Amino acid sequence: MSGRLADIWVYLSASPLLWLTATLAAYQGAFWLYRKANMNPLANPVAIAVAALVALLWFTDTPYPVYFEGAQFVHFLLGTATVALAVPLYANFATLKRNLLPLGGALLAGSVVAAVSAVGIGWALGASRETLLSLAPKSATAPIAMGVAEKLGGLPSLTAVLVVTTGILGAVLARGTLNALRIEDHAVRGFAVGVAAHGIGTARAFQVSEKMGAFAGLAMGLNGMLTAFLFPLLLRLW
């Protein structure tokens, strides 16, 4: 690198602007690819953006904390987006009240099965205690799962990665799973994706249909709340 370029790089890498811009640009690029691929779930935009940024950080030898200086502004909005969930939750509240039994039952079953199956399988295959505690809340939306993992004694940053991976897996695997079970109702499909795969699953569901998205969002909000209130309580009893 010539001296002048190196100076510019030193300046940019010390300011949050570079990595904030890189995060948004990577996502825009990934979303463009996703659309080009006809919204095929395999071309998940979060996965593509993360892979591109990881490669970029690796090539430029940039440590994660430096990246996060810029990316934190995006990350911060997860908390605000969690508050914003109250609006679709309220909009769907009448549906929830009408279908209290199927939605409540499915939520409780899905939430418990998500944690128990992940921790059980991880434990049987020899995962460490920290990994198991970080796995438990992986189906809840990131800000909630990270907060819960911290309270359980897991690693919030590892939970964040597991949550994102779960979301991508849910978005990719939902169609095949639900088709195999011959579930056609968009309300049921959306709700299942929302419980299992939080915001990334919900984003995917909204791209399929408004109804599927609404039920996924409802499931995500409810599962977030259930995880936040139930898991610390369960651990105290355990």
Next chain:
Amino acid sequence: MLGAFTLLLVFQLVGEVLVLVTGLPVPGPVVGMLLLFLSLAARGGAPQWLRDTCQGMLAHLSLLFVPAGVGVLLHFQRLGAEWLPISVALVASTVITIGVTALVMRALQK
């Protein structure tokens, strides 16, 4: 849009403060969501400007997961050592959760 954003931040802030004060074992934004929900219920609905902003924000929800996802960098070592239990647990648990949730919901609908 600015008003809606401010309102969301106020609820988030009140949620965080309540958690700090009461020691509730729940993340602050969840309490903020609950309070906003209760306010909407008391008011009988969300105004259009708030709905528009929230819809716009939630439409780009997946962007907000990118910085946390890049955090995979910090855990390459652990993921390398425990890749088998972690990947099997995530894939199997996700498929099982989707299946169980959908089947329970369908069974209870009848």
